[in-house]
Amino acid sequence: MSDIKPPFTDIDIQTADEGFYEGYSLPVTLAAKIGFAVLTAWALLMPGAAEHALAWLNTEILSVFNFFYIAVVGVFAWFLLVVALVPASGQLRLGKPDERPEFSTFSWFAMMFGAGLGVGLMVYSTAEPLSLWQTNPQIIQGQVAPLSAEALTSAFRYTFLHYGLHAWSIYVVTGLCLAYYAYTRDMPLTIRTALTPIFGRYMNGALGNVVDVLGVVATILGIAVTIGFGISQLVEGVYSISGAEWLLQAGQNGSPPMPSTVGLIAALIVVMGMSILSAVSGVGRGVKYLSNLNLVLSTVLLLIFVVFGAFGFAMTTYGQALADYVLHFPALSFEAYSTSNELGQWQAGSTTFYWAWWIAFSPFVGLFLARISRGRTIREFVLGAVIMPSLVCFLWMTALGGTAIDLEMSGVAGGAIIDASLTNKLFVTLHYLVSDQLFGWLSVMCVVLILTFLVTSADSGLLVINTIMAGGDEETGVRHRITWGVLLTLVIAALIVAGGGGLFVLQDAMIIGALPFSFVMLAMCVSLTKALYRDHLRSKAEEEQAA
Template sequence: MALKPPVTDLNIKVSKDGFYEGFSKGTTVGSKIIIIGLVLWAAVFPEQAGALLLKIRGWSFESFGPWYIYAMAFVVFLCLVLAVFPSIGKVRLGGVDAKPEFSRFSWFSMMFGAGIGIGMLTFSTAEPIYHFASNPDTIIGAVAPESAETLRSVYKWSFFHWGLTAWSCYGIVGLALAFFSYNRNLPLTIRSGLTPFFGRKMEGVAGDLVDISAVIATILGIAVTIGYGITQFASGLSIITGADWMLNSEGAPTNSAMLLGLGVIMAASILSAASGVRKGIKWLSNINMVLSFALLAFFLVFGSPFVAIQSFFVGIADYIVNFPVQAMTYWANSNVEPAATLYKWQSVWWTVFYWAWWIAFAPFVGLFFARISRGRTIREYVLGTMILPSIMCFIWFTVVGGTAIDLELTGKAGGAILSAGQEAQLFATLKVMVGSGLFKLLTFMVAILLMTYLVTSADSGILILNTILSGGDEGQKAKRHIIFWGSAVTIVITVLLLAGGLGAIKSAMLLGALPFSAIMVLMGLALIKALARDAMRLKKGEELVKPEVRKLDDQPA
């Protein structure tokens, strides 16, 4: 008996004319109502909004911490199995005749820049330095903090947070969307990834709710990333300009400095998004990679290369050996030490927060990955979206973070890096390395790199928002819609910063991450079902769906 044919089209209703021409009104208006409601609430009642968001954050971590831990472990396992399984790994996204649109360098550059690039500049120094002082191994007394013996545990945990797990949630969302869009001819939007379970129900209100969830998660995920980036960008600007008003009495960037940085970044992002994927985003991504390699080369020559090389290889070995236990371990809340501190470390400060952050970013990054990955095999896709970016992160953390730790261990830094704020630790490391003469020039270079990474993340996000809201239409949208969503992201970040600083932005992000985490897991299961059904069809001698030939239209409307 022949298998039931898969869904190969979704009739997503879009407006034929007017302001919303080409857009799904239900998804677009619903998303706008939620975002405008959040903005008004945070603007009119900033203190109450900030306090309530912090309460929601604590409740989310305590109630759903295990869910985040085990859901992410499942996604890593699934991605690796899909790549390794012979008959699945060779499946080509877009059919056997599909050709990649971008070179491997541009493809990887765009993925890395959109997915995590900005985090490298903030956390490649900040996270190793933090774990150097406190991590689960120091909390339980296995190693002494701030000692040479701590180095291995530093990278065991840093690699865990920035390795396969982070990239797997991007990878599974992008892979599901690419398969259902390019192999099943469905629209390139989140709801398409659930059709194996819900079929044509995804054409109506249920599908609108799925896409709205993705839009909200995307906006709040971008807000966290931009929020972290502009604090470091503002810190760099204060060094370059010497303007006292940019820093408060504690040496952290003022709200005024961060809002100035936000205005510059988002204005450039809107202009870049208006130029499309092939122009603005592609060229910015290539610039990012060139500047990144230049900064890495500087650290390798003038930093601590032997510490970096040793930490890289030992860290990868420790990561591989310890990953299964780390991925499946959850420390529950407790009033007894060290369990109480372990819970805070994992759920409040690091792991669970990170998993929520990656999930909130997944609809945007995943859809972007799908959009630029037509013509790649599943095995090549997983290698490009999980393995290579993880290795790139490991290099950054060992070269840059390893130098910072070595400068503290040898006494050259004298506590200057450890005592600096998270946003200033990279600059503090550079200052110890080169002194005041070359320091401003290097700070300027980092500020430019920060700006290009921030713009790449933001403009990619704006384009993806419009793709979701238009029912998966990959073509360039009218500039008024690009301006609106670019402005919306800017306003969301502004009001949340004023309501409660970066903490309020991080708390709001959880409102989008939690519902999308369930959608992400369902997308992974739906992909398994679809691939298994295709394997059964081939075994029975039945023909698979013939992919349509598509070409990305980047011409402005």
Template sequence: MSINEPFTKLEINTEDDGFYKGYSLPIALVSKSIMVALVLWALVWPAGAGKILGSVNGTLLSGFNSFYIIIVGMFLAFLLIVAIIPSTGKTVLGKPGEGTEFSNFSWFSMMFGAGLGVGLMVFATAEPLGLWGSNPVVVSGEVAPNSEEAIASAYRYTFAHYGFHAWAIYVMTGLSLAYYAYTRDMPLTIRTALTPLFGRHVNGVLGHIIDILGVIATILGVAVTIGFGVSQFIDGLYAITGIEFLMDSSGDAPTPTPSKVGLLAGLLTIMALSILSAVSGVGKGVKYLSNLNLVLSVILLSVFILFGSFAFAMSTYVSAFIDYIINLASLSFGAYSPLSEAAFTSALPEAAQPLAADLYAGATNAWGSLEGFKSGLTGEAAALDDATLAAAYEAGSQGRQFGWQSGWTTFYWAWWIAFSPFVGLFLARISRGRSVREFIIGCVIAPSMVCFAWMTILGGTAIDLELSGAAEGAIIGASNTAKLFVTLEQMIQGPLLTALSVMCVVLILTFLVTSADSGILVMNTIMSGGDQEAGVKHRIVWGIVLTLVIASLLLAGGGGLDALKNAMIIGALPFTAVMGLMMLSLAKAMWRDNLRRKEGTE
């Protein structure tokens, strides 16, 4: 029986003239309206907006934590299977004999810069140090925080958050888009990836909704990345110049944090440069900045190799990678559910059950130790004997594990998912002519191994400085965005420190500009129905919209990154469902294309 030809008659109506010439009016107007409404809400009612976003985020994480964890594990498993199967792995993303557009160096540079460049600058030191003090093994009480025994589990989860799973999310979207765009000559836009499931129905309202979800997720994912990066950019400028208005020394924080004025000034600088780069297009601005990013990254890595704890880092790399692979299945599918107060009460010793309401919050606090739990109790609860309190703390173990996972791993999965329309479409845009296997290995395995090196060389040096007592708690006590600069201060002094700090600020700036301008180009590609050469004026408009979204959410709730993170997690959830459908759709397309090829040879 013959297999019907695939549906390829995708029709995305675009305007023939006027300001929106070449653009889908429903996608552009609805996307902009949603973003403008978010900006006005956050500016007019900043405290209320921050509280509501936090409340909605907490509710969604309670209900969808397991969904996030398991579906990301499924993405990784699916891609590995597709790469291994000969018939799918060797499929070329393009016409027969078609070459690649970019060299391997430029391809990897753009992939690396767009995917995790900013994240690595902020979290190469902050992530291992943070997880050294708190991870599921520490939360369970098996090892003490910030101890030598906690290093292995710290890197297990560091590798999980920045390794195969993170890049599998990007590649799940990117491969779905590239497969249809380059093997079926369809538009490079989000709805294209669902045509095997929904056929002609994506030509209407359903398709508009899918593309709008992609645009919103992209804006919020890029916004969080820029938010973290701007904060680190200001930390770096302050370390070099000492300009007081950049930092806020008030409040309860033990160290100064970037001020609102400093954040907004840094944001305007970065976004102005991003818009200029986006106007120049992928082949010029993005490509050249990405190449510069990679060169400066290698220099920074070399400094840590020469002056940091390289032997410690390399031994950690090998042992941590083996541990990561051994635990890959549990990291992929080991999801936790919330622990209700009733379930907690039933697990308590009889003497403690009447005091369950006083014990519940402390026992299920993912960031609290047993000693902290005991010291925080008052009244009758504080009078319970040590054995009963230890049993009560153990009864809250599931709640602590859920709180940790939803507050850390699920946050990352939502961040990468929100980032995936942007990075995925960008990966597809630069990968024409490569095989499916090359695309998966090149975009999942290779960048993950580089990320692991960054995390162990930079983060390992910071841990070693703290473990040996040389840093005396200075790195742990610094804010996440300042940890890199504090680590450098503990390693070297004098003119070399100044030169390296300046280079790091430049590197942060170029990573931020690359991420922002790539995001602007991707948003325009989606709204123009897959046109990769969208109009310059709309790149400028979306650059301004993105700037306003980041600025308003930085100010919401009193300032800071919490509102940005909450909005991003909320916006990522609908697109997570879209990605699940993408996986099913791609599996169907590849299966049926393979049957068609067999029919053609028989």
């Protein structure tokens, strides 16, 4: 075993020595900027053409790659469980053997939770269970009736699927790969580093640049969709408080009123302005403090539903749904349908949409998780960043979503929550749950919570984008964070305009951008497997020589 070669660690990312782009990789930075400048101009100058082209390409991708999206996410989940449970890999520390975590467990979890799923939980806390109570594979196959008590189990089975172990595994695969090389081998904290066990020195050239560009593209599109949904709910919340009619516009084809384009753009400018200010202050200050505030306010909102909501109903549902989810976990991991039938069309628009969203978000969340997880063991990282957030998401979805379902089943809401727009279901649920006076206060708190979640996601994303373009350097220039904050604002605004105020163009662009990076992530798993095995052999050889 003594002839095992040392791992390749000589990553040499060429960066500019002077000028505006000093310290940044010009190929990666310019490719990303030019690409998104073109996308922005296209969406603004030819919104109709952009909308139709992206919708067509999205449909074609889903018809061909629906099974791939489902299977690859199943691989991620099982891969992480194996890596965490195997003693040789699970006990390895992401850093020096005696190194301890930089952040407390509370702050670590708060930052992880806020960056990973904060906006998604606010938007889909009631919308997801209600939607799946109306349609899911069992309902489509005629096994249970929609909106019935019998449909509850399958509704929460797929809710847990979309916000559980699989979702967080997508994030943690990227985060674990980046953290392992950065903190055990002292390599740059950037996407290309994770593929060095396979490609070695080729990651120093054009191939490495392509990998990093794919990471930046996926990150921006993932953040764009998250912010798009978040500002839509923010506008709904401000409208519920102020009643300002300019914030909403008539829905299409009899659908409920939706946030207006003007309202969305105004909210976007406010959110991104605050995000840029927070990103300039850095992860140790702005992101940390906002994340702690997020977790506190989230806990208060959860307690409101515990006190005023159908908590007994929710907890009974939680226990039954959790047992059902665990029982069906293996089958759910690789359950794929052809998009030529109704089941496949449901899956493409639901599960596959989520997997693409999480994959697009994974360079950002993964790299961010890596930045805040130095000093933790692989097992602690996987258990702490996959299982614990999943259980919290399950509790959140069951408490809020279960209460909304109970209000509908009991006839109190009379279909009002079901008929509300996606981003307004939470506020309509609160309206039927508490008194008018308390509703006003809770609406303000929810608006603040949504705003802080949005700012946390956006400013963390700006930090990550700049880290990738700076070749893994975590101390990036303030002017570049501001530049990318402005560019990200323009990209999101242009895609909103192209969709006429709707979010479908954002979703289409994100699913398209996520596909190339899903192949990168699959290669990361192969790469980490090789690295862990080879490092194990090297460790055994050292022990034998010492003996």
